[in-house]
Every structure is written in C-alpha cells, then in structure tokens.
Amino acid sequence: SEVVQIHKIFSVLGKPGDANWNNGYRVPPTEILRKSVPNASKGAIVCIEGMLKLDPLKRFRAKQVLNCTYFEGDKFATPKRRK
Numbered sequence: 126s127e128v129v130q131i132h133k134i135f136s137v138l139g140k141p142g143d144a145n146w147n148n149g150y151r152v153p154p155t156e157i158l159r160k161s162v163p164n165a166s167k168g169a170i171v172c173i174e175g176m177l178k179l180d181p182l183k184r185f186r187a188k189q190v191l192n193c194t195y196f197e198g199d200k201f202a203t204p205k206r207r208k
Contacts, residue, residue, distance in 0.1 A: 134177060137161050141179055168195035 175185035
C-alpha cells in the first residue's frame with residue numbers, strides 16, 4: 126500500500142521536515158542513499174533521487190527514469206534501444 130511504501134522511504138531517508146516539506150521540497154541527501162545502497166552507481170543514485178522527490182511535480186516520470194544513465198548500455202537494451 127502507499128502508506129507502507131512511504132513508511133519504508135522515510136525509514137531510509139528520514140522524515141520530511143520544514144526544510145524539505147513546506148519550503149521547496151528537498152532532494153534526499155545522496156550520502157544517505159549511498160549508505161543504504163552502497164554498491165549503487167552514480168547513475169543509479171541520480172535515478173533513485175529523482176524517483177523519491179517529495180514534490181510530485183519534480184518527481185521523475187517513467188520516461189525520465191528510462192532515460193537515466195543507469196539504464197544505458199546492453200545490460201538493459203531492448204530491440205528498439207540497441208545500437
């Protein structure tokens with residue numbers, strides 16, 4: 126459920142406060158994500174941060190996620206994306 130998802134996100138990133146909820150929605154700190162996902166590449170961290178933005182207008186859409194550098198290369202290639 127959405128409540129469970131939000132609880133899991135906040136348990137990793139911390140609960141939103143005035144700095145990131147009421148006043149412009151702050152991106153989750155990269156250091157926290159790096160500790161939570163230590164083997165993640167820079168591209169993966171950027172993608173995760175984009176998907177977890179609190180402001181829905183700034184949160185990555187599916188097309189933006191698929192265009193993240195994390196998904197480049199043959200590892201994720203589909204027939205249309207292969208060179």
